[in-house]
Amino acid sequence: MAKVFIYPATSLILSDLVARFGHTPLSAAQSIREHIQTAGLESPPLQISPEDPKKGLKYAAVEVPSGVRGRMSLYGPMIEDAEAGIIIHDADLAFGCMGCARTNELIIFLLKKRDIPVLELNYPKTDAEGAEFVAAIRDFLVGLGREK
Amino acid sequence: MTTPVRIAQLSCGPEYSGVQKEIDQAAKAVDAEIFYPDISLADIRRDFTAFGLDVRSPDLKLAIARAKALVEGRVEADAVFIATCFRCAEAAIVRNELRRYIHENSKLPVVSYSFTERTTSGTLLTRMEALTTIARRRALLARETQVGxxxxxxxxxxxxxxxxxxxxxxxxxxxxxxxxxxxxxxxxxxxxxxxxxxxxxxxxxxxxxxxxxxxxxxxxxxxxxxxxxTVNSKGAVFLADCQHGPSTVIDIGGMDNKAISVQDGIPGTFTMGGICAGASGRFLEMTAKRLGVDITELGPLALKGMSKQVAMNSYCIVFGTQSLVNALAAGSSKEDVAAAACHSVAEQVFEQQLQEVDIREPVIMVGGTSLIKGLVFAMGELLQVEIVVPPYSQYxxxxxxxxxxxxxxxxx
Known part of the structure; x- marks a missing residue:
């Protein structure tokens, strides 16, 4: 079974689909949960401590806004860990939404740069497109299982 | 125990920059509380489209929708704090437009700030204090006459x-x-x-x-x-005798600068800060010292010079000083160097701060630097307005x- 990075990383539907086909979704909820539950001196009250944007320097230089670097400290390690990826372009806000467009551009770029299977789809606008959308994700996830 | 002032936060990035706690602490220190205006997904879609600024970042779309909810009275607040990441162009556009939109369409005091991961509650304290004062002490700020x-x-x-x-x-x-x-x-x-x-x-x-x-x-x-x-706004409109209607107060201080858009003596929007001492009175002090004149002589000296004769950019005080030394070594006159220094400080304030407030006449310059006539002249040239320097402006x-x-x- 593969570790699949999903974009938008906040999409519960996408996360659920990946898990249903026996894979491990790499998503925002998981990263933030680990971040909060890992006991330590710097356990932050919110998602991010002031130290995290510095960890994000591995993925974005110091002239990049702190919010991008802070977000990358969450998502960067997951992208490195991923064995596959699913990218949904122009998703509806209700499907899953990530706050910063610049971070999103960087996440998609870094994910595509990895030499791993990546499925890219546009968010469906009709019922027919919706059926094709789910089928494409299913085929991709089933295929991942076979490769393994 | 007074009721805390409720400050609505419109933002993108503070929680991911690790500074949300600092914002909350600064508000708490002045007996205020930060809250996020609660709106639905349908509100976001409708209000973001209606506002018409087609940004990509969803957090900025959310900020826009929240601003509309505040202006239209669907969410109640005493004041508004707008915060986005420093160096983000998209966020800077939204920050400016939201501040202007709220200022023009509501009576809510609003302040905006671009933060880095190093922003501390101490940095935010004066801004939060001003916000809460405007919200809580409108009656006190309405005072127009000194008695006793x-x-x-x-x-x-x-x-x-x-x-x-x-x-x-x-x-x-x-x-x-x-x-x-x-x-x-x-x-x-x-x-x-x-x-x-x-x-x-x-x-x-x-x-x-x-x-x-x-x-x-x-x-x-x-x-x-x-x-x-708030105190400087009141002092400025009192001394300039324009307590009613709009005005803009500019105070180029020794350590930081303030630009305040005032309505009836009460600050509406304001910026405070400055990237470097190169944009403050400190640079003019250094210039006077290097020219061997008293700071009081710098202004009249500058009025005799031509700023365009000397290339000077005091974005950074070190580089600014370097330009100053180079100009003198190349044979520039004291007058031209003094004029260039005044122009450079005015230009930094103009570029870094005055873009963030609506300049409405009369423009009143106050503080010790308002006595440096060359600086007032340079600012007037940049803004294309006649600057008012009231009596006792330094006080x-x-x-x-x-x-x-x-x-x-x-x-x-």
């Missing part, structure tokens, strides 16, 4: 100023460089009292402002301890404090 015998003290980063006022007139002033904060304050107060010919115990109310306001205010048992944004904070503190006489 009051003392105002401005404990600034470079100089300490004191003013004694009686029945709406300034009768004594004091001005000394700030060294030991308390000693400078006491000596300046004594200067003002001596000039006014009154004794300390005759003073009916005292107000303090400036960086040392808390320390001095507690020591001398001030009735009013208030940040300089602005002390005058504002003396004026506002007279509101406490009746309570005694």
């Amino acid at each position: 015998l009051t003392l105002g003290l401005d404990s600034g980063s470079s100089t300490t100023k004191a003013v004694v006022m009686r029945d709406n007139k300034i009768i004594g002033t004091g001005w000394l460089p700030t060294t030991d904060v308390l000693e400078s304050a006491n000596a300046t107060i004594q200067q003002a009292l001596d000039m006014a010919g009154v004794k300390r115990e005759e003073i009916q109310a005292v107000g303090t402002t400036g960086y040392g306001r808390f320390l001095v205010g507690e020591k001398i048992k001030a009735d009013l301890i208030q940040e300089e944004l 602005i904070g002390a005058v504002g404090s003396a004026l506002l503190s007279s509101g406490f006489i009746r309570e005694k």
